Structure formats: C-alpha cells, structure tokens
Amino acid sequence: MKIEFGWSLDGASWADGGPRLGPRGLVRLLQARLGLTRPEVEPAVRVAQYQRRIAAADHPWLRASFAADPWATGSTVLSWRDAAVTAGARLEPTEGAPDRIAALCAVENAGPDLAPGAADDLRELVDALADEVTWPLGVDSLLCHEDPSSLPGLWPRLLQLLEASGVTLERPGAAEQAVRPELVLVEAEDEWTAAETAARLLAGRDGAPLQLLAGADTVLLDQELHRRGLPAVGVADSAAHRTALQILPLYLSLAVAPVDVQLLAAFLDLRVLDVPEDGRDQVGLVPSRARRVLLDALAQEPGTGGTAWQQAMAALEADDELSVSGLEMVRALSALVISPLAPEDLTPARVREVTAPLGTRLRALGQGDPSLTRASTHLQVLLEVLEEFEPTRVLRERELAQIVASAGGRAGSPFARPEATSRWRTCSRSAQLLPVGGDVLWWGADRDDAATGIAWDTAEAGALTRLGARILPPARLAALDTDAGLRGLHGAERIVVVRTRRRAEEPTAPHALLAHLAAGRAAPGQGVADVLEELTFSPAETLGAEGFALAGARREVTVPAPSRIAPLPSxxxxxxxxxxxxxxxxxxxxxxxxxxxxxxxxxxxxxxxxRAASVASVPTGNRMIGTLVHAVVEQLVGSGERTPSAARIREEIETQVPRLASELLLPGREVELAGLRERAVRSLLEFFDRLGAAGLxxxxxxxxxxxxxxxxxxxxxxxxxxxxxxxxxxxxxxxxxxxxxxxxxxxxxxxxxxxxxxxxxxxxxxxxxxxxxxxxxxxxxxxxxxxxxxxxxxxxxxxxxxxxxxxxxxxxxxxxxxxxxxxxxxxxxxxxxxxxxxxxxxxxxxxxxxxxxxxxxxxxxxxxxxxxxxxxxxxxxxxxxxxxxxxx
Known part of the structure; x- marks a missing residue:
C-alpha cells in the first residue's frame, strides 16, 4: 500500500484516489497494523485523572492555582504535558529545571494512572518500532510532502524507524511541483452577496472539473445553490452550543439552589425531536401535555412548590394519557426544583443521583436519534468524570460547569449535510487540495488565527531537549502549515476567491496565504496589498449586459424591478x-x-x-413583584392580623418569594431583593395603618x-x-x-x-x-x-x-x-x-x-x-x- 503523508492532511478523504493521511491518521493506521489500538478515553476523563496526579504531587509551583481553580489548572497543565510528550520528552525529574518543567516532571511521576492520549500513542508507536518488531506493516511506501527532518517532536524518529522497517520514503518529484496559478478575487460587502456570486459561478460552469475549498461554513451558499437546483456543499463547523449539548447544563442549573424560574420555563419548553409527519407537537424532554400545564402554573406563580405548581402536579398524576417515561421525568423534575441541592451538598454522588432520571428519559426518547444520542453521551462522559472523584467531595458550582462543558465537547451542525454530487470535490483546508490542475473556488478565504501549539521559553525548551524532546521554533512550526497550504494551492491552474469583508457583523481580513500568492506577482517596489487590490473586484463587476460572467462561467441573470418598503399605513x-x-x-x-x-x-x-408561547408568559419584573405583594396581603389578612408588624410583613415576604418571585433569590440580586423587601414593608405598614385610621x-x-x-x-x-x-x-x-x-x-x-x-x-x-x-x-x-x-x-x-x-x-x-x-x-x-x-x-x-x-x-x-x-x-x-x- 502506498500512503501519501502530509503534516496538514488530517481530515482528508480516502476517496481521493488512495490514503492521504496526516499525523493522527498515520498513527491510527500503524496502531491497527501493530495491534496497539485501544478504546479512546474522553479528554474530560483524562483531565479528572490528571487532577488526582496534581493533588498527589502537591508541587509548590501549582499549589495556589490548583486550589483556586482545580479544573482549569488540570486541563492547562495536561495540555502542557501532552505537548512535551509529543515533542519526545521523557518527563523524569532533573536538577535545575525551570519551574514549569519541574512541575510537569513531578506530576508525571506521582499518583494514579493516566489514560493514554494521542501523545502517548505516538510515543508507544515509536517504542514498538524501536524494538525491531518484525510484524508486517502492510505499507510499501510513504510519499512525504515534507522533509522528515523538518518535522517536530518524535516524527523524524518515527519516519526513520518506518524506513528501517522496509517502508520506502519518497518525496514529490520535480514534475509534481505545480506552476503559479491564476488568481481571481471577488470581495462582497456581506455574506448574502458573496453566496449569490459563488452560486452563480458554480451554476454557470460547463462541467469542467473544479475543487471547492470551503474555508468557512457554507450555510448561506447552500441556500443559493438550492435556489438554482444544485446540491448543498454541507460544510458547517461543530460547536459547543448545539441543542444536544445544552440539555445537560440546563438540567443541572435547576438542580442547585436557588432555582432560576426562567431557566425552568426554558427547560419545560425545550423541544428535542421534530415529528411533523403526523401533525403532533414537537417532542420535548417534558411531554407536551405536562409542558403546558406546568408553564401555566409558572405563569400564575413564578416560583416552585407553591399552590399552582402542586395543583398542576396533581392534575398530571391523574392524567392517564401521559406515558410512564414522561410522567417519571415530570416527577423527577418537580422533586428537583422543589428541593434543589444546596451548594454544600453538590457532590459526585448527588449529581449522579439527580441526573439518573434525565438519562432514563433520553434513552426512552433517543432510539437512535443522533441529537439525543449525543446528549446521552454527554451525560455518560460526565458520569465517567465523576467516577474519578471521591463520592463525598464537594464540587464548586463553577467547577461543575467547567466539567460539564469539557464533557460535552462540540457537536455537529444540522447544516453539515453534504448532498451527493459529482460536480466538484470539497475540502476544508488548502493542503487537502489535489494537484490535478483545473479551477479551485475558495469560499471564505478569511484570516485564520488558530493557535500554533504550546510556547516554551528558551530555558524550558533547553530543559525539554535534555529530556529527549525536539522543539521547533514557532516560526518553523507555522511554516509547515503555510508550506502545505501553498503546495495545495499551487496544484491548481486558477484560484477564484469569493470572500466577504464582514462576517457575523465583524470585519474580516484576507487569508495569509493570499499574501503569499500575491507576493510572487508583485512588481519591483509594489506591496502585497497593492497586488491584492489590483486583483480584487466587486460582485457588481461580474454582471454585464449579457448576464453573469466570472472565470469562464456564464449565466443569464434577470434583474427584478426595484421594490420599496411600504410606508407606515395611515x-x-x-x-x-x-x-x-x-x-x-x-x-x-x-x-x-x-x-x-x-x-x-x-x-x-x-x-x-x-397567544404568545407559554414560556413567554412566565412573569418577571413589575408583574412578578405585584403578584408577590398581592399574595403577601392575602396571607396577612387571612391570618386575621388587622395591623401586622414590620417583622411579620418581612417574614411573610420571605415565605412567598420562593413561590412567587424565585428569580430574586439568584446570585447578584441580593441588593434588589433587600430594596424590594424594605419598600414593601414600609408600603404595607402604611396600607394597614391608614385603613385602621380611616375606620375600615x-x-x-x-x-x-x-x-x-x-x-x-x-x-x-x-x-x-x-x-x-x-x-x-x-x-x-x-x-x-x-x-x-x-x-x-x-x-x-x-x-x-x-x-x-x-x-x-x-x-x-x-x-x-x-x-x-x-x-x-x-x-x-x-x-x-x-x-x-x-x-x-x-x-x-x-x-x-x-x-x-x-x-x-x-x-x-x-x-x-x-x-x-x-x-x-x-x-x-x-x-x-x-x-x-x-x-x-x-x-x-x-x-x-x-x-x-x-x-x-x-x-x-x-x-x-x-x-x-x-x-x-x-x-x-x-x-x-x-x-x-x-x-x-
């Protein structure tokens, strides 16, 4: 088997005429060949394990930070450790090492086991090959895009060992080096205009081969393609804020006192499945029948555990049409918000206890649905993390939020659904372009300020080198990505760039690779910015008397009659x-x-x-406060007190707030609640006193x-x-x-x-x-x-x-x-x-x-x-x- 290996090829498709692998892909292939594969451990679980090591080491350089923020410290120090191991360092204690390196070495040799990560996989692979394993690798040759000696860390050693194992290392020949492509730049003021221009280009081509380099999401471009009867590209970034990853944090926010009634309403209203084919309502974690009843209760009393909430629960208990799973979820939610955990009771054992009903409901609804499967996985990872802690350890609310966020990771976008097409090949990084000539449409060529890895100072780099690491200067490391991107772009005959000057209401800058492409076209004394300006034109310039024309693509365009926004009716x-x-x-x-x-x-x-949605009817502001004070008057009169004292009025307000204005108990609203309480006490004293004085x-x-x-x-x-x-x-x-x-x-x-x-x-x-x-x-x-x-x-x-x-x-x-x-x-x-x-x-x-x-x-x-x-x-x-x- 012949493998094409490039430093920036991770994520490339195997359907491109053979395996094109980046660093992670090659490691996984060799692990499979040598029988070294193992189940992957979630990053959040490794952070929890590493926290235990930090606690066991108790290194003075980490002590204060770890005490203040254990999760962030564990996550950060683990990333340093993995970077050092990837670089080839064996973290053994040494005299005179800088503080950070000394801390890493101390933690590495302390305490419980740490599940291996990608860095450990690479180290294990190098060690296995160094032992002269004769197991057949099944790899005949490796076409390396980069000189092995230019790679960081253990990679030169790994490639050297592969060559010693009989794998032929090859470099691209002179015939494979491409010439300078033609460069065409179109810059639009907004994403909609840019999407329309790119879609016209794709629709107006005569079928000549084209590669589409999607440097940004193609959601708007896909809409314009569909308008023209073309398939969607389906590129959209994963994110941590997808619905599937909001379920668990929203549920846990209700588990800790005080309960935010607005978040409770949001959870009740959360829909997780669409079922439009039979006309039923969307499916939520809380069944629709229960959702409306409980939201109506919150509209009457914006708190939990009050009369309206109890009456709603009684009605639901008597409702024979509620499913068993749905009723159990409602019962668990009610118990949770009526008796939430106090911050001092927030332990791993209690968190596992309160999330058990959520897991049951997700499994009952999931049945293979990707979004709910992702939510179930999120919960499962959280439980695995909590297994690494002592059951009685008190978790800070901020720490729990950090753990939940880390356990969730990122979820795919619902727009990331490419549709079958043979018209163009799509990739997301310029290094993944095939050197097949033809045209490349570069959509969203905006500057990418991605991090280039861990930065070590000179003393730290020297210490790691003595521990066996190979540390490249940041400039040389960044050059690997730059060279790979230019290599991919130079395999095209023409590059058509369509980008927007603003994205998501923020100004953008051209991708750095465009400057490199323009530099080769600059006349003596001419700057790169001037070259790019000469090559750039607006979408309006693609339209002429005969319609749309750009880079050989042509399409008839009908200009609609201008419309005006109707004035406000008289x-x-x-x-x-x-x-x-x-x-x-x-x-x-x-x-x-x-x-x-x-x-x-x-x-x-x-x-x-x-009517407005039920969730929008939950009172807040003046309406909520008015309901609260009305109820206080009702209770005072009902108790038979004609002239209640200030202490009695204050006591009744404290009693009614959790039931009718629970949002005032949230952190940060203490001054507001205190001011309201004192104003209401003075007002009601005046009310009862004046009535008494009037003989009423x-x-x-x-x-x-x-x-x-x-x-x-x-x-x-x-x-x-x-x-x-x-x-x-x-x-x-x-x-x-x-x-x-x-x-x-x-x-x-x-x-x-x-x-x-x-x-x-x-x-x-x-x-x-x-x-x-x-x-x-x-x-x-x-x-x-x-x-x-x-x-x-x-x-x-x-x-x-x-x-x-x-x-x-x-x-x-x-x-x-x-x-x-x-x-x-x-x-x-x-x-x-x-x-x-x-x-x-x-x-x-x-x-x-x-x-x-x-x-x-x-x-x-x-x-x-x-x-x-x-x-x-x-x-x-x-x-x-x-x-x-x-x-x-």
Missing part, C-alpha cells in the same frame, strides 16, 4: 368579511380594556386565540365575582358573564363597602390621573359587582405607599368622587360598539390610530404620547365615550396591526 383599520361569531364566552376587565383600547388586539388575542376593616381579599352583563348588540341582546377578582374589600363602621385595587407600578401619575379624569374603569367594574349604592373605591400604589381615593381619611389630596354608574355605562356602551364593529368585519386599532393621527408612532417619547392620549380622553369624555391607552409600545400584536416593522 389607517390601521382592517375590513374583512363579517364575523358575528366572534363573541366573548365571558368578559373580564382585561378583555374589556382590549375592546375599548384596541379591537384588533381583542380579536387576535381572544377572538382568534392567538378588611372583609376579604381576592374575592371572585361573576355577574351577568347584557350587551345590546345590533344583532340582538347578548348576555355574557363578567368575571374578575376584587383585590381588597373593606367596610366602615356603618357597613358601607370600600373596594381597593392594589397596583405595583413605577408610573406614579398613571392611576391618579385616571381617577381624577373619571376613567378608572376597573374600579367601576369592581364596585358595580357589589350592587351596593355608596360604594367607595380607590387604588393603593404599593411601590409608592399611597392611596388614590376620594375618601380624605385615606387620601388627603381632595380627589373628586368617581361617578361609578356613569363610567360603567360609558364602558359597556364602548364594549357594545366594539363588538358590533367586529361583527360587521371592521376592526380598528384605536390606540395606534390616535398616535398616527397626531403624527406620532412607537418612537415618540412616552411623555408626548401621554399628552396625546390625555387630549383624546378629554374629547371622548365630552362625547360620552371612553379612550383606553392600550400601550402599543408593549403590545405583542403591533407587528400584525402595522405599528411596528416592515408591513410590505
């Missing part, structure tokens, strides 16, 4: 076929607000049931009501239930009722202005549900600790009494009008239209928009109607109505 009203069936099954205040503020919003959200006694909180509401529509009367919850009901000494609505907001003027303008429709709805004359109503602003009320005992600002009947009458009239218009097929976006009519949009400062709405409210009030600000700037439907984005 009228947001949609006119469609009548829709009398769009009626609410029941109404709440939030629905009423949508009907009055934006009929399109109600139609999309309630009439057509278009709270009778109930979160009181549900459901009242029939008759709407006199044009198509006939319709009765719908109007439902809701009153935050706080109270009575004075004479039994007169008061309704207080609690609000957590930093917009201190919003609710006072609504109250004073007589447009606090929510208060009118709550008062109307009591059916008692003389009902007093008001807001309590939890963040500010202030009442907004006409009762001077609660609010000394002298605000006018809210006309509840008039306001409720205007509100029901507005709802009736809105449903009539929707039924007739005329659906407007009233809040957005108010802005547009005033020459404003979503970019208008909020203070200016507020003045516009205030004027609109005053005009509507004079006509006996209502205007509600639907907050278009926060609306999730603003793309559909045309207020946001490109509506063309």
């Amino acid at each position: 009228d947001l009203t949609r006119v469609v076929a009548p829709a009398p069936h769009l009626l609410p099954a029941r109404l709440s205040y939030s629905q009423a607000e949508d009907l009055l503020g934006c009929r399109q919003k109600w139609t999309y959200k309630n009439g057509l049931q278009i 006694v709270i009778t109930s909180v979160e009181s549900r009501f459901e009242e029939p509401l008759v709407l006199h529509l044009q198509r006939g009367d319709v009765t719908v239930p109007f439902i809701g919850y009153r935050d706080v009901d109270a009575e004075d000494g004479e039994g007169r009722p008061t309704v207080i609505d609690l609000k957590w907001t930093y917009a201190a003027r919003k609710y006072p202005e609504l109250f004073e303008a007589g447009e606090a429709l929510q208060l009118a709805a709550y008062a109307h549900s009591l059916h008692e004359e003389g009902t007093d109503v008001g807001y309590f602003l939890l963040s500010q600790g202030e009442f907004v009320s006409a009762n001077p005992a609660l609010d000394p600002h002298g605000r006018p009494t809210l006309d509840i009947e008039d306001l409720w009458s205007r509100g029901t009239a507005g709802m009736t009008e809105a449903l009539d218009e929707i039924g007739a097929g005329r659906v407007d976006a009233r809040s957005g239209q108010i802005l547009l009519d005033a020459g404003q949009d979503l970019a208008t400062p909020r203070s200016d928009a507020a003045k516009t709405y205030a004027s609109a409210r005053a005009a509507a009030r004079a006509q006996g109607s209502l205007v509600v600000d639907a907050r278009c700037d926060y609306c999730e439907f603003s793309l559909l109505c045309g207020m946001r984005g490109d509506v063309s």
